[in-house]
Amino acid sequence: MGLxxxxxxxxxxxxxxxxxxxxxxxxxxxxVSDLGAALANGTVADLGALGGxxxxxxxxxxxxxVGTSGKVxxxxxxxxxxxxxxxHGLPEYPNVFSxxxxxxVGANDAIELDPVSSAWDWEAELxxxxxxxxxxxxxETALDYVAGYTVANDISARDWQRRGSQWLLGKTFQSTxxxxxxxxxxxxxxxxxxxxxxxxxxxxxxxNSTTADLLFGPGFLVSYLSHxxxxxxxxxxxxxxxxxxxxxxxxxxxxxPGQTVVTEIEGIGRLVNSCAAPSFAA
Amino acid sequence: MGLxxxxxxxxxxxxxxxxxxxxxxxxxxxxVSDLGAALANGTVADLGALGGxxxxxxxxxxxxxVGTSGKVxxxxxxxxxxxxxxxHGLPEYPNVFSxxxxxxVGANDAIELDPVSSAWDWEAELxxxxxxxxxxxxxETALDYVAGYTVANDISARDWQRRGSQWLLGKTFQSTxxxxxxxxxxxxxxxxxxxxxxxxxxxxxxxNSTTADLLFGPGFLVSYLSHxxxxxxxxxxxxxxxxxxxxxxxxxxxxxPGQTVVTEIEGIGRLVNSCAAPSFAA
Numbered sequence: 001m002g003l004x005x006x007x008x009x010x011x012x013x014x015x016x017x018x019x020x021x022x023x024x025x026x027x028x029x030x031x032v033s034d035l036g037a038a039l040a041n042g043t044v045a046d047l048g049a050l051g052g053x054x055x056x057x058x059x060x061x062x063x064x065x066v067g068t069s070g071k072v073x074x075x076x077x078x079x080x081x082x083x084x085x086x087x088h089g090l091p092e093y094p095n096v097f098s099x100x101x102x103x104x105v106g107a108n109d110a111i112e113l114d115p116v117s118s119a120w121d122w123e124a125e126l127x128x129x130x131x132x133x134x135x136x137x138x139x140e141t142a143l144d145y146v147a148g149y150t151v152a153n154d155i156s157a158r159d160w161q162r163r164g165s166q167w168l169l170g171k172t173f174q175s176t177x178x179x180x181x182x183x184x185x186x187x188x189x190x191x192x193x194x195x196x197x198x199x200x201x202x203x204x205x206x207x208n209s210t211t212a213d214l215l216f217g218p219g220f221l222v223s224y225l226s227h228x229x230x231x232x233x234x235x236x237x238x239x240x241x242x243x244x245x246x247x248x249x250x251x252x253x254x255x256x257p258g259q260t261v262v263t264e265i266e267g268i269g270r271l272v273n274s275c276a277a278p279s280f281a282a
Numbered sequence: 283m284g285l286x287x288x289x290x291x292x293x294x295x296x297x298x299x300x301x302x303x304x305x306x307x308x309x310x311x312x313x314v315s316d317l318g319a320a321l322a323n324g325t326v327a328d329l330g331a332l333g334g335x336x337x338x339x340x341x342x343x344x345x346x347x348v349g350t351s352g353k354v355x356x357x358x359x360x361x362x363x364x365x366x367x368x369x370h371g372l373p374e375y376p377n378v379f380s381x382x383x384x385x386x387v388g389a390n391d392a393i394e395l396d397p398v399s400s401a402w403d404w405e406a407e408l409x410x411x412x413x414x415x416x417x418x419x420x421x422e423t424a425l426d427y428v429a430g431y432t433v434a435n436d437i438s439a440r441d442w443q444r445r446g447s448q449w450l451l452g453k454t455f456q457s458t459x460x461x462x463x464x465x466x467x468x469x470x471x472x473x474x475x476x477x478x479x480x481x482x483x484x485x486x487x488x489x490n491s492t493t494a495d496l497l498f499g500p501g502f503l504v505s506y507l508s509h510x511x512x513x514x515x516x517x518x519x520x521x522x523x524x525x526x527x528x529x530x531x532x533x534x535x536x537x538x539p540g541q542t543v544v545t546e547i548e549g550i551g552r553l554v555n556s557c558a559a560p561s562f563a564a
Contacts, residue, residue, distance in 0.1 A: 076446070096446065096448055097448040098380050098450055100511060135456075164376065165449075166379040168378050169507075172510060225451075229382060229384040230456060
C-alpha cells in the first residue's frame, strides 16, 4: 500500500477524527472521520500531506482503530504453545469468531470488568486492518489488501466464554477490548519478521512471543476469510494470542479492578489500560 | 411499542428505503432510509401517517430487515427436539454466536450456495428487531425494547461450521441468510401465543414447530444479552431453529442449486428463496 504514515482515531467534540503522524514529530488532526472510508477512497495515502491542525498527541482521547462500520473478526488457537496450554490439539483450519464494536475501547481507556464474570483474562494480539475490498483473493496477493497493523488485547470472560460451545458472549462484553494506538502501514512493519508481542499485568510479564510464531499468518488468514465473505476497508482481524494467559496458569490468574494491563508489539505500538469496575457496579 | 404497522426495507436507485403497510392495502414508500435510525428517533411510529409514494409491493426488491449498522446476534440450541437431533444435552444458558451483515439477503433473493461447502442446511427462525437501546434490562421489562418480529433462515454450511469449535464461518457465508419480508410490530403478534414456524424445501415440509417451544424466550434473551452489551435500535436477534434440519436426518439432506426454500411464521411473514450457485462458480 506504500502509505508510510501512522494513523490513529481520536474522539473530538465533533465526533471521531483521524490523526496522522508523518514521522517528523508533528501530529495532524485531519478533517476525516472514518478510517474505513478514508481507506476505501484512498484518502489515507494523502493524510500525511492533507494537512490539518497540529495537535499534541498527549492531549488526545484515542478511539478504537477500526472503521465505523467495520467487522471485528477474531482468530483463536493460533499459537502452538497457547493451544497446548488451553488443552487443545493443533487445528487444521483457523478457528474464527467475532466481537461486536461495543466491546472495543481505545488505547488508554479503562477495561471495564463486569463483576458478573469472575474470570477476566488477557490475550495480547496482532491486528490486521483491511485496506481494500477483498473477495476470494489468493494467499499470494492477500497482503495487498492489508493497509496496516495495530495492537489489541482480546480480554475474555472465561466463565462466560465457556457457558456454551460458542465463545461470543465471553469475548464481547461492553468496553473490554483495547485496540490501537496506531495503524502502522504495512510497508513499515512485517509480522513475518518476528515482532516481539507481549502482555504485562502490573509490571509483571505474562505473555512474550513473536508474530513469526503465528500458525496461520496474515496472508493465509485474509485469503481464507475472503473466500467466505467480502472483507472491507476498515474491517479488522485479531490474529490470536500466544501462551501465558491467566486461564492457562496453575493456579489460574484473573484480572481485578485497579490493575494495569500493558500490551505491546515491537514497531507497532503499546496499549496501557487500567482495569475498572463499570460505573453501574461501583 | 404500539406501532400497528408492518415495515419492510426496499432497495431503490437512491439506496434503501422503508416501506410502510398501514393495513389498508396501500403500501407507502417513505423517504426514510435506515430502520435503526427510524426506530431510534421514533419515526417508525409515524411511518403509517408520514405519507410517501404509494407503491405496488410486488414491484419491490426487498432488502434485509435490519438497521444499516445493526448487530446480527444468533442463538443456537433453543428448541428441545433440535438440540437432541444435533446430539447435545439441554443447555443451562443460551448458546450465542453471530453473523456479519454480508451474510444477509432479502425475502425473495437467491441463497448463494458456494460449492466450497457440500453441506448447505436450512434453519427456520423467529427474529426479534430491537427498538430501543437496551442495557442491563430486566426480563420483566425486556419486551418493551423489542420493536417487532420478522423471519429468517439461518442457512448453514455444516462442514465449515464444524471445521473448528466456533461456528461463525459456517454461518456467515456471503448472501446466504434470507430475512424479512416484514417487521411486524410487537403489538400485532406475540411469540408466546405459539405461532406456527415452518420450512419447506421444494414443497416438502422439513420443519414445523411453534414459537411457544423456544427454550429461552424473547424476553429472557433480550435481558440476558443486554447484560453483556448494549442492544441498539435496528439490531436483530435470531432466536434458534426447531427440529428437522438436514444434518439431523438419516441420511443427511443438504440444499442444492435450483431448489426453493420457503420459510414462514404464522402472522409474521413468508420468505421464498431459490438456491443458486454464486456467479463466480457458475
